[in-house]
Amino acid sequence: MSLWFTVLAACALAFLTKLAGHYVPSAKLEGRRMRRVTALLPVALLTSLVVIQTFAASGGGFTVDARIVGLAAAVIALLLRAPFIVVVIIGAAVAAGLRALGWN
């Protein structure tokens, strides 16, 4: 599957999902439990992505490197109510700084 096809297929599905919400009558809203599941879905996926993005090694498996310190700095920034872009920059800067000092 070419990367362009993957990109465009994902874009099409994202648009169709949005469009479906505009066309489905609101009376058709699923039950309370299903709504709870869909509300929690981003939490589950984003949490997993944090873990993967922090620990995944390029050759498979997990590894500990400068990313974990970058993540910790990002969390501290969030606790201090820093805006999104600042959090991202701090995460990158801390990891880049450690690597510049020779810790991978």
Added chain:
Amino acid sequence: MREEAGKEGAEASGQRPGDLDPATRTSVLRQAWSVGIATGAYGISFGALGVASGLSVAQTCALSLLMFTGGSQFAFVGVIGAGGTGVAAIATATLLGIRNGLYGLQVSEFLHDRGWRRGVAAHLTIDESTAVGIAQPTVRASQLGFWQTGIAVFVFWNLFTLLGAWLGNALGDPRRWGLDAAAAAAFVALLWPRLHSRDAAATAVVAVVLTVAVAPWAPAGIPVLIAAFAAVAVGLWPRAAARDDDSTGGEVAP
């Protein structure tokens, strides 16, 4: 809380706000464009991460133009960058985009657009436009808030994506600049505002356990999909009717 009745001419989108009084109009516009600029600005991190994950500048920009939902875009390039299959990337991005469908249900109650305008409205249905739209006191103000926020985020998100992709391309080795850690920081920042309920916290814990259990042997991209079951487990868990946390949250995330 919103006056639904007697709003004839609701066909008009926010671009033609009609009888909205100037003070409300100004306040809605200020809200919409400040959210648009603030949100759009971190398109720069998406652009840089997109090319760092192996996408071309054009592919990265195509995601911002056509997918236009930040969480799904970050997830898509995250899975691709980790060496995941196209199917895993598409599935993760689509699962994360399901909430936009729910937003569509909500905003279509005050947007009464038809035809191509409805298609455009659907494309602009994201966290920010929905949040600003439903926060307004009247149908007119909601329409204006939704459209202006959607357009503002769209303009700045795409401009900053292009800038970030171009910069990312010029930077070379993404690890040297900590761009891999930037991705982790981006995901945790997207997650943060959604963690305010006990259900959400429980879901996060289960998702960590599932990811750590599965990641060592599953191909890249699959652990994230398996972690989705954390939402199913917590969401369907039997509970007393009294304790019904609202876990939607996340209105400040893209």
